[in-house]
């Protein structure tokens with residue numbers, strides 16, 4: 001019972017067979033209808049059953065299935081293993097997505113890994129752990145450079161009609177239908193391969209395991225007019241030699257491809273109603289078990305719950321980074337504005353140059369004098385206006401640069417913005433005063449003719465109402481009166497002294 005359950009979980013985990021098909025048909029008329037085939041696929045985290053088998057697959061040799069991957073060979077000498085679908089596919093065109101890792105301590109590894117689509121299962125043999133003389137196609141990820149041409153690790157596509165013996169000593173170079181040189185060993189992320197067989201064209205795309213991006217595929221090889229058996233087994237195999245790598249397959253997903261308009265019934269219709277109910281029941285049971293396990297885990301590890309709360313707070317370095325980022329954005333905006341304004345200026349300048357050129361051309365052509373003058377007057381006015389406009393825009397730019405500088409320096413020294421503004425203010429006042437002073441000087445200079453020296457106006461004649469004789473008589477009388485008063489005072493003081 002675990003086999004259909006695991007398949008159902010896999011199906012639900014992927015949850016996209018119908019959807020991807022719909023998207024494909026919507027996207028382009030020629031795009032094939034794509035349907036996930038769970039009976040020809042495996043994927044963690046519940047890959048293996050309790051008895052150690054993989055649902056719908058058989059494994060042979062040294063292959064070891066575990067919960068989230070199948071180790072086809074361990075990194076020991078002369079190992080080989082393979083995994084094959086239990087059933088033949090019943091569809092003409094297909095796509096497989098294989099995720100694997102080839103890891104080893106050595107700078108060079110061996111032998112390699114192969115993805116198969118063959119008429120019969122190649123359970124054991126000398127070709128990367130699988131049988132020779134296959135009828136179908138093998139896509140080989142060959143690690144070891146047997147022929148010494150320095151072209152390994154590499155990927156080659158070899159087709160066979162069931163009669164050919166694989167030329168292992170030459171890395172199949174004489175038999176390859178297509179190939180590409182890729183190093184797939186010891187990559188930070190799993191290597192992903194997408195093999196598509198559609199309308200007699202086989203295409204191999206590869207994600208080299210440098211990024212975690214699942215859709216980051218690049219082209220590797222293409223074989224046109226390829227005839228493959230209409231029904232066959234999917235398989236994956238690997239082998240080691242004197243040198244050895246771990247060959248781990250994380251997932252093998254198969255999709256059926258159908259030409260638009262030739263879609264087969266949906267998978268729901270294929271599964272009998274009775275089976276569907278059974279699967280549903282088992283899935284629900286599984287879901288309950290999972291919830292129970294989750295609760296138990298949370299009860300046993302209460303400290304794990306607290307971890308996500310850390311994300312709510314911003315650390316000091318995060319804040320600094322954010323502030324730097326915002327500052328950079330502001331500078332970026334200012335520079336963009338400057339750029340726009342410079343473009344405008346350039347435009348204006350171009351207009352100006354073209355106007356001048358036109359003017360010169362007109363003069364050269366020899367227009368009638370009066371008309372020419374009229375036109376040139378107009379032209380000159382436009383030129384002057386343009387120049388004024390240019391000057392105005394340059395000023396705008398200057399002020400915007402000043403603003404930018406101020407905002408940058410404000411960001412660097414948040415406290416000094418006020419001081420800067422005050423200084424600027426004083427400078428403005430100083431400049432204004434200078435202007436006023438200059439204006440006054442200018443006015444003064446304009447009002448006085450520069451050649452004449454300034455003279456004082458002549459005083460009007462003083463009226464003579466007092467003669468010199470009268471003046472002297474007046475002075476003499478005053479003197480006599482003063483002497484008399486002084487003598488009188490001294491006599492009075494002497495009389496007063498006699499009484500005491």
Ligand SMILES: [Ca+2]
Nearest residue numbers: 142144146171
């Ligand atoms: Ca080889």
Ligand SMILES: [Ca+2]
Nearest residue numbers: 145146147171
């Ligand atoms: Ca080679």
